Amino acid sequence: MDGKEAILNYGRVSVEPEEGGEVVFRLRGELDHHSVKEIREIIDEKLIDYRPTKVTLDLNEVTFTDSAGLGLILGRYTRVSGYGGSLRLVGVSEEFMKILRLAGTDKLIPSEKRVKTISRNSRLVP
Numbered sequence: 001m002d003g004k005e006a007i008l009n010y011g012r013v014s015v016e017p018e019e020g021g022e023v024v025f026r027l028r029g030e031l032d033h034h035s036v037k038e039i040r041e042i043i044d045e046k047l048i049d050y051r052p053t054k055v056t057l058d059l060n061e062v063t064f065t066d067s068a069g070l071g072l073i074l075g076r077y078t079r080v081s082g083y084g085g086s087l088r089l090v091g092v093s094e095e096f097m098k099i100l101r102l103a104g105t106d107k108l109i110p111s112e113k114r115v116k117t118i119s120r121n122s123r124l125v126p
Contacts, residue, residue: 031069
């Protein structure tokens with residue numbers, strides 16, 4: 001990867017290759033048994049294409065996650081760490097952060113909570 005490449009948009013996943021061997025995957029919508037197969041295939045294809053040393057899964061636009069979403073994340077962790085890369089999560093909802101803690105995944109994968117922002121009307125928005 002030389003410099004910043006174009007953002008690739010696949011509906012539920014945007015792929016953003018960054019400088020320094022990092023790829024950011026921005027996930028949208030629900031991570032459940034209906035959606036994870038397609039998302040997994042896109043991410044795995046791009047992991048092969050780019051072989052990034054750093055992978056970020058941005059969950060800011062994820063509206064729901066169940067055990068299938070947890071499996072998706074753990075599988076990508078295994079794949080990336082298997083070739084010496086690192087994976088981190090950003091934009092994790094409070095609810096999913098609890099699931100990560102219960103599963104012990106928070107000890108394996110660095111995770112940052114979703115940050116609340118101020119809207120134009122000065123209300124907190126998750």
